[in-house]
Amino acid sequence: MGRGGIGSDGVSGGGGGVVAGELREVFEKLKGKLSEINSLEGVRNLLTWDQQVFMPVNGGAARGEQQAVIARVVHAHQTDEALGEYLEKLTVQFGKLQELGFSQLEIASVREAARDYTRTKKKPVELAARAARLESTGVGAWQKARKENDFSLFAPVLQEWLEIVREEAAAVDPELDVYDFCLDKYERGATRKSLDPFFASIKNPLIELLRQILKKREEEEGNNNPNPQFLHTKESFSGSFSVETQKRLAKKLSEELGFEYASGRFDESVHPMTINIVSPFDVRLTSRFSETDLSAGILATLHETGHGLYEQGRDAQACKDGLPASRPPGLGLHESQSLLWEKQVGMSAEYWEHYWPEVLTNFSTSLPNKTAEDSTQFHKAINEIKPSFIRVYADEVSYPLHILLRYEIEKGLLDGSLPIADVPAVWNQKMKEYLGIVPKNDTEGCLQDIHWGLGAFGYFPTYTLGAVYASMLLKTAEKQIPQLRQCIKEGQFKPLREWLREKIHVVGSLYETADELIENITGTKLDASCFLSYLSRKYGALYDLSTPAAETKADVANAS
Amino acid sequence: MGRGGIGSDGVSGGGGGVVAGELREVFEKLKGKLSEINSLEGVRNLLTWDQQVFMPVNGGAARGEQQAVIARVVHAHQTDEALGEYLEKLTVQFGKLQELGFSQLEIASVREAARDYTRTKKKPVELAARAARLESTGVGAWQKARKENDFSLFAPVLQEWLEIVREEAAAVDPELDVYDFCLDKYERGATRKSLDPFFASIKNPLIELLRQILKKREEEEGNNNPNPQFLHTKESFSGSFSVETQKRLAKKLSEELGFEYASGRFDESVHPMTINIVSPFDVRLTSRFSETDLSAGILATLHETGHGLYEQGRDAQACKDGLPASRPPGLGLHESQSLLWEKQVGMSAEYWEHYWPEVLTNFSTSLPNKTAEDSTQFHKAINEIKPSFIRVYADEVSYPLHILLRYEIEKGLLDGSLPIADVPAVWNQKMKEYLGIVPKNDTEGCLQDIHWGLGAFGYFPTYTLGAVYASMLLKTAEKQIPQLRQCIKEGQFKPLREWLREKIHVVGSLYETADELIENITGTKLDASCFLSYLSRKYGALYDLSTPAAETKADVANAS
Incomplete structure (x- = not known):
């Protein structure tokens, strides 16, 4: 499939010359607007990243203000009348764009941008403000409910969210079932x-x-002569592991998967995350490490690396132009990349056959009785099946x-x-x-x-x-x-x-x-x-x- | 002097009740606008800080775009018609603001905000764009001229800057001598x-x-029996000093001068700087360290700490409200704070009498022959007088x-x-x-x-x-x-x-x-x-x- 507009400017179907030229000009203006929005989204992400990674504790309240101001600025850009006019001119010719010389990526970008514009315009400003307020008070109520172990403190928040979401669905896409409307936000087309x-x-x-x-576990554990592999639980690899060494190793592993540090960073934060300041040029991973747990921080890093590789792999020119068709089509596919690298590659026997000697070198004193042959034990330990109450530990x-x-x-x-x-x-x-x-x-x-x-x-x-x-x-x-x-x-x-x-x-x-x-x-x-x-x-x-x-x-x- | 509007709302001179109430309302709206501008300036500073400290190398071009977009957003906010209306309403009553219950700080903020607004409005947009372009190409030309040691490559940039500055002065403040106009930008009132x-x-x-x-140096150095103090040059304290240890010590010294790390950070960058993300809540220092130079990085840190203490010492409520009268009145006074802590305190005999033992503890192997009595040697060394071609080493x-x-x-x-x-x-x-x-x-x-x-x-x-x-x-x-x-x-x-x-x-x-x-x-x-x-x-x-x-x-x- 063709990408970018190279060579397509001035191409015109029979008799469509003037339209093609005009539309191309409109499209260039559209790109200007979209790339501004893209830049602003990156600024917003930098505010979030900094807040999670480096911001001093007393900066929190002012950061909230900065986020709110930037959110208003982004909204104003997203609902700019001129943007709407360009999109209108392009969408009335949508069926003809291909014959007028627009690339598939450009056409898809018109589709995506028009959709974004319409939906943002339809969402009542007052509702967005109400949602923004509830985001902050809602999280507060959730934290309090957790602390006091009292669901009734959280129930009113849930109630208000249901109201907001129903109103939003009614305003933006009244044809759609309200839960389908929710699904579609994160996974286009899911119902x-x-x-x-x-x-x-x-x-x-x-x-x-x-x-x-x-x-089987129960049988074996109750067995007089248990199969030794059941002894290899995550706990059998607990101990004391230098966080600095874990970080160095995790960063090296992410680099060897292919994450480019000329276009990215790796830091620590309470919640591991991947954030794109500007894909594919500036993509930042974070992870967290525990002194007593050898595998969690490393596997979380591989997970974020999968997200990071997706962002670093995006079409550079299309990203530069702010073209929305350069975006991933949904969260599911994004998660597929993190899970593929974390679970299917990073938790495989082959992966640890390769890297186990490096673990031993780095943690020789913490793992005194392990030898090069023990990679299978480690592989079994990190893949231990053990139901947990908590999703993120599952x-x-x-x-x-x-x-x-x-x-x-x-x-x-x-x-x-x-x-x-x-x-x-x-x-x-x-x-x-x-x-x-x-x-x-x-x-x-x-x-x-x-x-x-x-x-x-x-x-x-x-x-x-x-x-x-x-x-x-x-x-x-x-x-x-x-x-x-x-x-x-x-x-x-x-x-x-x-x-x-x-x-x-x-x-x-x-x-x-x-x-x-x-x-x-x-x-x-x-x-x-x-x-x-x-x-x-x-x-x-x-x-x-x-x-x-x-x-x-x-x-x-x-x-x- | 009073600060903040506490208790002043509703105060009115005889017969001025309605005006006072109305003006107070206008002032509250003004504060809303000013605090938005303040938030955006902080965002801009975060972009700069991140660029200097943590941004991966490939993020540069996109960061330039982000800076340009935010600059336009800030400009739009600064020249917002509503802001102009509020200021107009307040400035026509300027002489009466005090009797109408406005605090000195509020009155000064009206003065400063009106000045900012008028000057920004008067500066032609096209000229600002030309200046922005020349900022980037000018620095490029300057770097090339330095590399090739060829002033003629830089001369045209200088020429264009002179034109831009003259045009700007003519548009913004035609009464003022053009160099006075330049001085006034950085040091109000200097001529x-x-x-x-x-x-x-x-x-x-x-x-x-x-x-x-x-x-005297020449005489002593040529002397058969020189005064030993002339032996204490910066070079006599060169050697190999762990950068990590220097950083730890420098950070500790900044903390002991009173820089609050709950409201700030300390990092490394090529050019030492102090940047306020949001004063006084989030102020960030950077310094740079050299393995072979014990004093430069530490003194640069004390310098930046002086700037940082100024920003952390600003009026918190006035900063929160975005009141421009909370700002320092000029760069000279800001520099006075950095120089006071760096030179007058940090390069004094008393300061090193106190901290010398700590230097010895941290760098015992690098300073094997020094004793607790040698603090005066160190004091003399860091105060060595030796003309240099380069200003920043002077x-x-x-x-x-x-x-x-x-x-x-x-x-x-x-x-x-x-x-x-x-x-x-x-x-x-x-x-x-x-x-x-x-x-x-x-x-x-x-x-x-x-x-x-x-x-x-x-x-x-x-x-x-x-x-x-x-x-x-x-x-x-x-x-x-x-x-x-x-x-x-x-x-x-x-x-x-x-x-x-x-x-x-x-x-x-x-x-x-x-x-x-x-x-x-x-x-x-x-x-x-x-x-x-x-x-x-x-x-x-x-x-x-x-x-x-x-x-x-x-x-x-x-x-x-």
């Missing part, structure tokens, strides 16, 4: 209709796989079940079928049903995540979409890249990275939805079967399960 | 008429003091002579009496006359500073105004603070810091010029005599001069 069967297809296979693993098998229960609760809240007051009870009942454990209080239960305090309903499903996209992509990559597993074993990540760059990163939002892009790459629409197969194979082997339950069922589901 | 006699009063005494010191006695020659050249360029092509020759001739040395090329001569490449004519004098203000302030402080020198010897800086805070930092621009504020504090208008006395006393003692030449002449000059 209850598409996600209900998707989640249905993973629910039982995962519950069953988890049940089998736990049963293993790969449990994680989608954490998401499923949130999806079901969100849906119920937004269609009104679930009263707010019932959330704690439903949460706990679903935890019991899906994961077999019940949190001892709401702080470890339905109050654990910040998302609903920010009104971010519809966000959670993108985590599991990401996991599934990652499996689908890796399956295709393994077919198209010779010796991919061998490359990983040798620490050669360029083939996979370049493949992802070409197939995904530079493509941006040329397709309107991630699902279309995924189908284009893999030949298949969203489908959990290869994710389930991957889990069955991996954990079937690690836990020596006789029947890879999930895989069988998924293959059946897939065939039907 | 050729005030600075000519000021510089005349320091020129001969400093040339004479320098001559005496150099003569000692306290030579520095004003570097400034004087720049002042004379700038004046000549702007009044047309000095052709651009003659700058190199005049520079070298004045170097010979004032400092007794001639640079071997223009890179070490008239191309050494960035200021003219940025069109910043009129900036240089503020360095020497700062040095003189610092002496005037310290002289008064010594009268008003009991045992000030003893405090410094004991590492007690709070009395001096609090005195400066009360007399200067919180006062902001309540007075329109620094000169008025200085007179109010010291009882004297700008006068170099106590600066000259300070230099004579200090270096007369260090270099064992029989006749403290400068002091005598200055006292005569002062008495006449």
